[in-house]
Amino acid sequence: MAEILTGGQMMALERAAMARGAAESGVLMDAAGRAVFDTIFETWPELHAAPQRAVVLCGPGNNGGDGYVIARLLREWGWEVEVLAFGAPGDGAADAARNAARWHDMGGASRALDGGALEEALPGAALCIDALFGTGARALSGDLAAWVDRLNVLAAAEGALKIVAVDLPSGVSADSGKAPGGAVAADLTVSFHRAKLGHYLADGPAAAGALRDCPIGLPDDPCADAVMRIAPPTAADLLKTSGHKYDYGHALILAGPPGQGGAARMAARGALRIGAGLVTVACPQRAVYENAAQLDAIMLRGIDGPSGFEELLEDARLSALCLGPGLGLGAITAQLVRVALEAGRPTVLDADALTRFSREAERLFDMAHPDCVLTPHEGEFARLFPDLAEEMRDAATETSRADALRKAADRAGCTVLLKGPATLIASPGGDCRLHSALYDEAAPWLATAGAGDVLSGFITGLLARGFAPLDAASNAVWLHTACARNFGPGLIAEDLPEQLPAVFRTL
Structure with a gap:
């Protein structure tokens, strides 16, 4: 049986692996970004045929850092990419800050996320990457809740635009699946290491779209109190x-x-x-x-x-x-x-x-x-x-x-x-x-x-x-x-x- 983790359990596994030298945070972030990049093209091979345009929404934490990695990989593949940033990487997000700097150093386009930026950036885009909040997700409120609601409306109107959530759709709790302030309505969610409870409960499944779980190099350490996913009987x-x-x-x-x-x-x-x-x-x-x-x-x-x-x-x-x-x-x-x-x-x-x-x-x-x-x-x-x-x-x-x-x-x-x-x-x-x-x-x-x-x-x-x-x-x-x-x-x-x-x- 495979484990299904809460956000806290996932973060504890990461910290324990890094503390004993079994994983390195920057390497994990690069692996997460690469996993999303690869999964996008595996899911929609037609997007692999020719470079198109993508909008990447980056939050201030490590989920946003994953977003900067994805933006860089898409740009290196020849895509036109714009980052809409909800704040700069904050304290405790050194790897995210490094990847944001790498994005800017390669000449990547970036501006602040707001309603006007969404209205201007999304029309004609083939992809929107939701890297606002991951397993440390919080309930959306205020302007951010309004912008996410607007994102969902614009994506529905665009038709061909595909929204990909990094680890969890922003607004969905990793632990309960609840999304009291609304959530990004993704077409695909790429989870890392193990699926999270929020992918299966309450509002999570409707927000996630399709779900893919990808390894990122963490060791398979057991989590004693995790919910276990039922395996097929033999x-x-x-x-x-x-x-x-x-x-x-x-x-x-x-x-x-x-x-x-x-x-x-x-x-x-x-x-x-x-x-x-x-x-x-x-x-x-x-x-x-x-x-x-x-x-x-x-x-x-x-x-x-x-x-x-x-x-x-x-x-x-x-x-x-x-x-x-x-x-x-x-x-x-x-x-x-x-x-x-x-x-x-x-x-x-x-x-x-x-x-x-x-x-x-x-x-x-x-x-x-x-x-x-x-x-x-x-x-x-x-x-x-x-x-x-x-x-x-x-x-x-x-x-x-x-x-x-x-x-x-x-x-x-x-x-x-x-x-x-x-x-x-x-x-x-x-x-x-x-x-x-x-x-x-x-x-x-x-x-x-x-x-x-x-x-x-x-x-x-x-x-x-x-x-x-x-x-x-x-x-x-x-x-x-x-x-x-x-x-x-x-x-x-x-x-x-x-x-x-x-x-x-x-x-």
Whole structure:
């Protein structure tokens, strides 16, 4: 798994590497500028064919220093380049000052950034480089916010003008992705060494355009508390190696009353396809005929409320439980959740099983145990953790989705998965992982009814097979997106489990 860093973590890695002589700041700045220069032409080969005109916006810090390097490289390639500077390099930006001096020494054009300069410089330009602020980004305000807004308007009007952000679009927080004062709307963002959390959260993805991460010569030192990006599972992790179904667990999915069983059936199909040896749907007696008409390889049991569920759980071979999809919001749901959690088996709680406790979340957390996985979407998360959701949404705070989720997992005492285009998973103690369905891995067709129910089934199936909760959730969410991308536009939730065999063959 690759690390996804905050701005502070990135700066700490740079300082540590330089302190022990493993990196030199001026060399890093040259490498960063070269990485952006090369990535521009890799992304748009047509710009490589003949020199054109570029405008480079340089801030007063090291991000601005990267901009001066890019300006110099473009000019050496034969481009006409003008720098619009938001102040001169300040204290602590000696390398930026040296690169600004090199730019001026070669006769490079430069003037102060303001609204008038933008109006004059941008028309007819092929490129605009945003090197105002990087991982040390601040919220835009005052004249600068107005100029960035004007930049976005002019770029949209120009059509052919491409905006490239250096490390992060100016205005976007490296830690939270929030951009309370607006942000540069880039076509391409070139990140250095590791992607930053802000590339994936809140306003970051919309501002970044395409995202490319480039090495700049920093050593691969680990960062102990970084969010980890979920890697594809391996065939050895997932594919069966023995021939007996009882070696792969027995998943039990609870279904709701008549007319509400579809969600549980989709979860059950997901659990079966992902490799649980056996899957049973348990439903009220009056819903048995409805479910029996639509289940084949999946077994079916009718139960009489919580007492019937308790009796069913006397079978110790039932190795993982899933409650919530289509279960209903009545008092019986709370009782069923209590019975499930008292059984102490790996349990996925989703949808109605979460919403039922929206007014008594602490009661749910008191019952939860470390082998549980809660899978809320943003609305369900806000009902269970209203204070954390407010911090997460508040543009005035630096609290990110990752920060909020870590606190939520500690509070709940179990693994929590927060669904979204950038799905985050955290377990008590601080482990946090991110799976991106953004940029080159986007799967917008996952926004369809029932997709979350299938994800719950995937997690339950892996729990039944013996995966730890954090690993079950991580593998499931990666496979979920891979299934969606394998199918493509037109996807409905029922299609997701049926893509697993093809996805498994790619591992």
